[in-house]
Amino acid sequence: MNKVAKPLSGKTIVIAGSRKLDEMSSLIQKQGGTAIVRSLQGVTTFKEQEMEQELRLFIENQPEWVIFTTGIGAKALFDAADRLGIKDAFVQTVQQAKIAIRGYKTYNFLKTQELAPDIRDSDGTMKGLEEQLESVTFTKEQIWIQLHGEPAPDLVQFLEAKGASSVHTLLPYLNIEPEAETLQQLRKDIQQSQIDAICFTTAVQVRYLFKDASKNGYEDELRSALNQQVLAVSVGKVTSEALTQAGITRIVAPENERMGAMIIEMAKYYEEQK
Structure with missing residues (x-):
């Protein structure tokens, strides 16, 4: 057989x-x-020293919008703020802002922090996030975006074209070839x-x-x-x-x-x- x-x-x-x-x-x-x-x-490396400066600037600036694009990257920022003793101030800054996210892992992580997004992607992609943000006006607003390993020039350009006064990217991790x-x-x-x-x-x-x-x-x-x-x-x-x-x-x-x-x-x- x-x-x-x-x-x-x-x-x-x-x-x-x-x-x-x-x-x-x-x-x-x-x-x-x-x-x-x-x-x-x-290799993916965490940029510890740069993140301290970035997180303190984030708290100081109190942006109108914060965009999280990966669960692991979002968690890294919260963990870094905790290690620096500024987690409460960091969380308060996130809470006072409008939140947009990409990805179910990002959503699940923010849920553990008792945070809910105002805008969520339609299909798990950056393009799906842009589609959901299409109807939003960002005139003269500051936007901070958490990325993971790589810049996202298309998303930055999209937000700037919609009137944002500034778009600041946070890359807690850096990809090495x-x-x-x-x-x-x-x-x-x-x-x-x-x-x-x-x-x-x-x-x-x-x-x-x-x-x-x-x-x-x-x-x-x-x-x-x-x-x-x-x-x-x-x-x-x-x-x-x-x-x-x-x-x-x-x-x-x-x-x-x-x-x-x-x-x-x-x-x-x-x-x-x-």
Whole structure:
């Protein structure tokens, strides 16, 4: 009696993240695949000294709006204020402002602080947040935005165009680029058709991959590979948005934005291709 092949049998899957690697590798193996790690996340470092100055300025300025875009970044600010002994003043400053947020993790964290947003994104993306802010007037108002690792020039420009007197960004974490050797190895994996899929768990991984491709003159080749031979697998809407912006049209993503669900959705995709 022949054994039924598992959905990922014969497939080599790259994990581009840096968290839950054992868990994801195990799930891929259970579905019959081979997992290899090519972390495009780089290192994320907390900017402790800069944050002290920023938080004190935030309290001093008493802005009309504060925008939180990630749960982990929002928590980092509250924790830093607590360590500095200024949490009460920080929380009071947030309370007196109007609050806009992106993401369910951000919402869940603010709930633990007994804070509720005035504006919430429509679909978990920055674009969805902008859509919800479209009807708001920011004339002569100060806005502070918490980001995570990267600037958001489009959002800043959007708010300035709507009349904000100033838009100040807080980046408690700073992303450092992944190892050159990792990028070089993944480039080789793709060019030599040694992999079948890449699992992206954050948008920054997509951006680093395409930044490297642009720098090394194989951006069109990479885009073509991801649209035809190498399956782009995304953990959720924000990561899918980054892939779409990079010109990727074939993306597999789960409804439930979790890493485990992403692996199951990928397995389901391959099962349906048989």
